[in-house]
Amino acid sequence: MTKALLLIDIQNGFCPGGNLPVADGDAVVAVANRLIETGGYDLVIASQDWHPANHGSFASQHPGKKPFDMGELSGQPQVMWPDHCVQGTLDAEFHPDLHVSRVDYVQRKGENPDVDSYSAFRDNDKSALTGLSDWLTSKNVTELDLMGLATDYCVRFSALDAIDMLPGVKVRLIADGCRGIDPNGVEQALAAMADAGVEIIESSHIVS
Ligand code: VGL
Ligand code: ZN
Numbered sequence: 001m002t003k004a005l006l007l008i009d010i011q012n013g014f015c016p017g018g019n020l021p022v023a024d025g026d027a028v029v030a031v032a033n034r035l036i037e038t039g040g041y042d043l044v045i046a047s048q049d050w051h052p053a054n055h056g057s058f059a060s061q062h063p064g065k066k067p068f069d070m071g072e073l074s075g076q077p078q079v080m081w082p083d084h085c086v087q088g089t090l091d092a093e094f095h096p097d098l099h100v101s102r103v104d105y106v107q108r109k110g111e112n113p114d115v116d117s118y119s120a121f122r123d124n125d126k127s128a129l130t131g132l133s134d135w136l137t138s139k140n141v142t143e144l145d146l147m148g149l150a151t152d153y154c155v156r157f158s159a160l161d162a163i164d165m166l167p168g169v170k171v172r173l174i175a176d177g178c179r180g181i182d183p184n185g186v187e188q189a190l191a192a193m194a195d196a197g198v199e200i201i202e203s204s205h206i207v208s
Contacts, residue, residue, distance in 0.1 A: 034207050
């Protein structure tokens, strides 16, 4: 049995003060650190949203669009985001309090300007893989717990892909380790993940 913890996008950009702040986003850092230190995981993975400055998910790349408008990218409806998590900027760095020295593997994503990649496993058009599923398989991971930012986007897409792409692996979402962008989206995300077979738990179930 190999247990892995997947920390989704715990970056400055998604925390208060960042370019795409999630309300109370920095509250997940303490949960992550507690799990890293005392959760009994064999492996810790962190995903990192890592966009070029001209990324197609940015409203700034679409004349006439404002942040949070709807647009299109890679043939799919796409939320037009504020510029965020640009490669090499402070906004893209992990939250400074996150225990990154304990992270075994960092999975960057969102580098192709022509498609978004909410999931840590593959682009939104489901074509290019990031490599994370192969890495987890090569480590014989049998249980994957995930948490982070944002519940209704990258956490949701990552959890659903974990179910699809890692058959036989038990996938759990640590709900108190997540914060979301839109309250309705969070409700829908939790329902979609539960429907797909993700077990929804609290970190108190693992550590005290
Ligand atoms: C995310 C929107 C755009 C996320 C990333 O981490 O949930 N959301 N890029
Ligand atoms: Zn992004």
